[in-house]
Amino acid sequence: MSLTRRQFGCALCGLASLVVARRVAAQAQGERFLVPGYRPPAESDENGLWSMMDRAERNLKESRFVVRDATLNQYFRDIVCRLDKDHCPDLRPYIVRTPRFNASMAPNGMMEVWTGLLLRCSDEAQLAAIIGHEMGHYLRRHTVERWRDARDKSDLGAVLGLGLAAAGVGYAGSLTNLALMASMFAFSREQEREADEIGLELMLKAGYSPIAAPEVWEQLIAEAKAGTAERSSNILFASHPEPEERLVKLRERAESTDGKTGERGRDRYLAALAGVRKQIVRDELALRQYGRSEAVFDRLLAQSPDDGLLWYAKGELYRLRGGESDAERAMEAYGTAIETRGAPPETFRSIVLVELKRGERDKAQAAFETYLELKPDAPDGGALRMILTQ
Amino acid sequence: MTRLSIILLLTALIAGCVTPYSLVNPERQTVGGVISVQPSTKWNKASLTDYQGSLEVWTLDGPTLNTLVFFTGVPDGEPLFTRRSQNPAQQEKPPVFRSTMNALEIQELLEATVARYFQTTLAEGRNLRSETIAEGRGFRFETKLVGRDEVERVGVFVGTIRHKKLYGAWFQGARLHYFERYRPEFDRLVKSARLVGEAAK
Amino acid sequence: MDAEAKSGFRVSRVVLLWVVLSLAAALALGGCAVPVQRQAKELRRDPGELPVIVVMPLDVELAELSAGGLPEPRSEWTDAALKHMRAALETEARTYKVKLVDYQPQSGTPEDQSTSLELVKLHRAVGGSVLVHQYFPGYELPSKAGKFDWSLGPSVAAISRSHHADYALFLFVRDSYASAGRVGVIIVAALLGVGVPGGAQIGLASVVDLKTGDIVWFNLLARAHGDLRTPEAARETVRELVSDSLK
Numbered sequence: 001m002s003l004t005r006r007q008f009g010c011a012l013c014g015l016a017s018l019v020v021a022r023r024v025a026a027q028a029q030g031e032r033f034l035v036p037g038y039r040p041p042a043e044s045d046e047n048g049l050w051s052m053m054d055r056a057e058r059n060l061k062e063s064r065f066v067v068r069d070a071t072l073n074q075y076f077r078d079i080v081c082r083l084d085k086d087h088c089p090d091l092r093p094y095i096v097r098t099p100r101f102n103a104s105m106a107p108n109g110m111m112e113v114w115t116g117l118l119l120r121c122s123d124e125a126q127l128a129a130i131i132g133h134e135m136g137h138y139l140r141r142h143t144v145e146r147w148r149d150a151r152d153k154s155d156l157g158a159v160l161g162l163g164l165a166a167a168g169v170g171y172a173g174s175l176t177n178l179a180l181m182a183s184m185f186a187f188s189r190e191q192e193r194e195a196d197e198i199g200l201e202l203m204l205k206a207g208y209s210p211i212a213a214p215e216v217w218e219q220l221i222a223e224a225k226a227g228t229a230e231r232s233s234n235i236l237f238a239s240h241p242e243p244e245e246r247l248v249k250l251r252e253r254a255e256s257t258d259g260k261t262g263e264r265g266r267d268r269y270l271a272a273l274a275g276v277r278k279q280i281v282r283d284e285l286a287l288r289q290y291g292r293s294e295a296v297f298d299r300l301l302a303q304s305p306d307d308g309l310l311w312y313a314k315g316e317l318y319r320l321r322g323g324e325s326d327a328e329r330a331m332e333a334y335g336t337a338i339e340t341r342g343a344p345p346e347t348f349r350s351i352v353l354v355e356l357k358r359g360e361r362d363k364a365q366a367a368f369e370t371y372l373e374l375k376p377d378a379p380d381g382g383a384l385r386m387i388l389t390q
Numbered sequence: 391m392t393r394l395s396i397i398l399l400l401t402a403l404i405a406g407c408v409t410p411y412s413l414v415n416p417e418r419q420t421v422g423g424v425i426s427v428q429p430s431t432k433w434n435k436a437s438l439t440d441y442q443g444s445l446e447v448w449t450l451d452g453p454t455l456n457t458l459v460f461f462t463g464v465p466d467g468e469p470l471f472t473r474r475s476q477n478p479a480q481q482e483k484p485p486v487f488r489s490t491m492n493a494l495e496i497q498e499l500l501e502a503t504v505a506r507y508f509q510t511t512l513a514e515g516r517n518l519r520s521e522t523i524a525e526g527r528g529f530r531f532e533t534k535l536v537g538r539d540e541v542e543r544v545g546v547f548v549g550t551i552r553h554k555k556l557y558g559a560w561f562q563g564a565r566l567h568y569f570e571r572y573r574p575e576f577d578r579l580v581k582s583a584r585l586v587g588e589a590a591k
Numbered sequence: 592m593d594a595e596a597k598s599g600f601r602v603s604r605v606v607l608l609w610v611v612l613s614l615a616a617a618l619a620l621g622g623c624a625v626p627v628q629r630q631a632k633e634l635r636r637d638p639g640e641l642p643v644i645v646v647m648p649l650d651v652e653l654a655e656l657s658a659g660g661l662p663e664p665r666s667e668w669t670d671a672a673l674k675h676m677r678a679a680l681e682t683e684a685r686t687y688k689v690k691l692v693d694y695q696p697q698s699g700t701p702e703d704q705s706t707s708l709e710l711v712k713l714h715r716a717v718g719g720s721v722l723v724h725q726y727f728p729g730y731e732l733p734s735k736a737g738k739f740d741w742s743l744g745p746s747v748a749a750i751s752r753s754h755h756a757d758y759a760l761f762l763f764v765r766d767s768y769a770s771a772g773r774v775g776v777i778i779v780a781a782l783l784g785v786g787v788p789g790g791a792q793i794g795l796a797s798v799v800d801l802k803t804g805d806i807v808w809f810n811l812l813a814r815a816h817g818d819l820r821t822p823e824a825a826r827e828t829v830r831e832l833v834s835d836s837l838k
Binding site for chain 1: 482484485488490492493494495497498501502505506509510511512513516517518519520527529531536540542
Binding site: 054 | 665666667669670708
């Protein structure tokens, strides 16, 4: 087929004007913040993105990986509404059982927080800091901006995958791919700065201690340093680049507001997590990333030296690592856990395993009996009996 | 047709998964030179590109539906298997088998290996008990696994340690239909199992 | 359909879309005849009654191909397509004298509900397996020797009970349309003598016998044309995909 030059030229300019037209239409409704109850116009590209997120959310609702603990979910909703009661009816938090630090919010109001994050926050204020930051991205529609940029550049895999990756929807692929996509789709420095500011504002208004905001990023960075090359596959870092740079600013801002006053909500936080904390700790241990996990447990224990579950966790870490003198370290940690009176019954199960390794059959047997006393319906009772009799 | 093959190749590469299958007939087979079994039905042996280690994988209906993984002598200090698609430099070393491990610790090892390579928190073993495997002292436990495709899978792992190496077979499949349908076949396979070659010395 | 199952069969949604569209394009371009797979000749028909078929949640997505050839989901197209397809199914049902009911996740006992949900997830995995092992050249499972014996298993009784139905119909469609920019690219390519797919349509349809769980009918439609955005064209697509199964 043959075309005149003009026809050819117009076919191409059709593309350009289409893109521009869509953008202009959308920006025409720019305000400072998303209006509560906002829904994009039906034919807009933003609505296409929302619908995609709506579909992803329908899948998420049915996911086996969503934590359905009623107390914890209510607690979450309460924090969101405390931070922003105008917008909280539009927001729907989901807690997903993934042992990594990540939180994200999709343009349609779906929020996803991973249990690895819940493990690492020391208190409610730190959790509020993260939620506040993500709400900043949501209120300023950063995700829509990023998505449009990526789509216009036609980066490979941009549209579908990144839209989902932006929402942090675990459905979107392996975690390594997710990190890769998240980095292609990262927030800009300007967007990050904005989200930090808005997050801080929300925290201050809600009465939280603003110093929790730089703290939580500092903790993340320290943990990344303690692991080996974990940084590049850390999804949160991938989508929120250059945290060190922002940290300086964040700390300044927080401290300038007399940062240390304000609520921390530590006891409330631990109480809300009570039903899932043991499971979250075991998910972390299953990763067998000892350097990283040790950094987390040590930091948490420094703030909370009487936390029996965390001493048990440390013990498990050493037992599973199984290096030189690790058995001794493990036993010491289990001992400390028991002293705090907060040790889970599984501590004695672990003692059985360590004592057996050391050839101390009698001690192993004694620990087994204590375990059954504390947890008579232990599903692994039979398994322990088996290895004790071998 | 060249274009077609390129597209298919690219497709396969993108999907990173599809591997050709070869027929396993219902007659005595030696897996990895060390495990001898007698299947009663035809199986398909998958050629592994993504996985490395002392293992061989069979399937009946495709790997998303059921798999039979043979562990053909995991040596002391090695992981059960690794996945090549995950950049090793990006992670700490995977957990490894130790010949001094007891069955419960091997169960924990499988849980951790699966959690890592299939990126799921929903992997667990239970109902561990001892059993005679390949005419020697062994063990059996059940597994439950939900992958990122949200399909619930159940399975059975049997194993034994000989000469400081782990030999085992793990059959698992979708909880609905694809495991149950072939569980009797797996049980027959296990009964028929013998260690041969250097494992039998 | 993020499948992180065993043996590396993990395909993310993005990748899956690429896979199916590439396959569709490849099959269409290669002019491959894509066979219908069926286990049973016809639907069971009890005298004086119409067979009841549950229409499972239609897994449909329509996208626009941008200039770079990337699919961008268009939700309003998808919504329209869902409507048109459902109407088209009704037309076919009348022609072939079957009764259609829509899947209701809240129907039946809590146990049946949760089993039904699990079956929907299972069917995605089974459909994926059928697609690869029956249609990808070179990836056949030799033990099957070409036989089509895929099933969801007897637990489908949960759906049969809760919906009082004899069969279940699953439809999966991914469809893409050239945007104006894409058309521009096609024109340029044509000038340069290179063929570029304008868009592709791929559909999978399966009919499951709720007595046994067996997939009694499986069809793959892959071609470079077809339009689900309008009622008439949607009817044509649905007919291509499904009608044979309703006989």
